[in-house]
Amino acid sequence: MKRFLLLFAAGICGVAxxxxxxxxxxxxxxxxxxxxxxxxxEQRVIVSCxxxxxxxxxxxxxxxxxxxxxxxxxxxxxxxxAAEGDRLTLDWDMETLSDRDNQLQQVVVERSEVIGxxxxx
Numbered sequence: 001m002k003r004f005l006l007l008f009a010a011g012i013c014g015v016a017x018x019x020x021x022x023x024x025x026x027x028x029x030x031x032x033x034x035x036x037x038x039x040x041x042e043q044r045v046i047v048s049c050x051x052x053x054x055x056x057x058x059x060x061x062x063x064x065x066x067x068x069x070x071x072x073x074x075x076x077x078x079x080x081x082a083a084e085g086d087r088l089t090l091d092w093d094m095e096t097l098s099d100r101d102n103q104l105q106q107v108v109v110e111r112s113e114v115i116g117x118x119x120x121x
Contacts, residue, residue: 039077054088054111060118062078062114
């Protein structure tokens with residue numbers, strides 16, 4: 001009986017750890033070449049969904065709801081230029097938005113809009 005209870009407890013712990021890992025990290029396939037040379041097109045990137053210590057220079061993942069650049073539901077990666085309070089300033093290549101100017105622009109987003117921080121790329 002003790003052996004059964006130990007196996008049952010070990011199984012419950014294993015399932016709980018699996019659920020925690022599944023909810024904490026996600027693997028995202030990068031699309032496009034805007035983050036070269038850090039992230040190659042079609043490269044798989046591990047994103048930490050729980051990382052909230054986002055600083056200048058970090059790469060973050062987010063849904064581009066306000067630009068609709070990629071297909072619906074896609075995830076983009078951008079580099080953080082500045083992190084102040086609940087707002088992040090990101091590099092955003094405007095060449096993808098309009099062909100008339102090739103300059104690098106900045107976009108300010110709330111931390112709540114960020115899916116997570118790219119930790120392995």
